[in-house]
Amino acid sequence: MEAIGKSHKQQLPAGKPFRAAGSHNVEEIAMKKIQMRQVLLMLSLGVALLALPAAAQKRMGNGKVMANYDPATEITVQGIVEEVLQISGPMEGIGRMHSMGGTHLSLKTDKETLDVHIGPSHFLEQSKFAFAKGDQVEITGSKVKVQGSEAFLAREVKKGDKALTLRDARGVPRWSMGQGRP
Numbered sequence: 001m002e003a004i005g006k007s008h009k010q011q012l013p014a015g016k017p018f019r020a021a022g023s024h025n026v027e028e029i030a031m032k033k034i035q036m037r038q039v040l041l042m043l044s045l046g047v048a049l050l051a052l053p054a055a056a057q058k059r060m061g062n063g064k065v066m067a068n069y070d071p072a073t074e075i076t077v078q079g080i081v082e083e084v085l086q087i088s089g090p091m092e093g094i095g096r097m098h099s100m101g102g103t104h105l106s107l108k109t110d111k112e113t114l115d116v117h118i119g120p121s122h123f124l125e126q127s128k129f130a131f132a133k134g135d136q137v138e139i140t141g142s143k144v145k146v147q148g149s150e151a152f153l154a155r156e157v158k159k160g161d162k163a164l165t166l167r168d169a170r171g172v173p174r175w176s177m178g179q180g181r182p
Contacts (some may be wrong), residue, residue, distance in 0.1 A: 069171025079109035123175040
């Protein structure tokens with residue numbers, strides 16, 4: 001048995017480590033792993049930077065940009081409901097394009113008729129709050145642009161002795177992420 005072991009023994013040149021055919025030095029492998037991690041990190045950062053502008057705007061499933069509530073444009077208006085619309089998605093209504101579904105009101109004030117975006121119909125139903133033509137209401141909300149048309153995003157609605165808060169002071173909807181459901 002010793003004879004077999006001696007006959008297969010390889011002599012290496014002095015200072016050269018033994019490497020089997022096709023094998024790599026451990027240091028080379030470690031360097032390649034580090035380089036691969038650096039490349040993946042740079043690609044991830046690049047993708048994240050490209051995604052930032054898209055994340056800054058809220059988009060609906062159909063690619064249309066949703067309006068963001070702007071507390072700086074918040075006002076309170078009083079008026080009479082001329083029409084109650086249940087919007088299931090983007091469609092024409094009150095003479096302009098709607099990009100936000102849910103309950104919308106055509107509200108006649110002493111100065112103008114507003115396209116009021118109230119919120120999801122299911123949220124109003126759960127809150128036991130409804131609107132009808134001829135209702136006298138007071139609405140606090142934010143005037144914003146939706147696809148080039150002016151819209152009014154409601155934050156709070158008062159009708160008679162009932163009040164419904166739809167959004168917090170920053171404009172975050174109470175119905176989003178299950179928060180604030182009645």
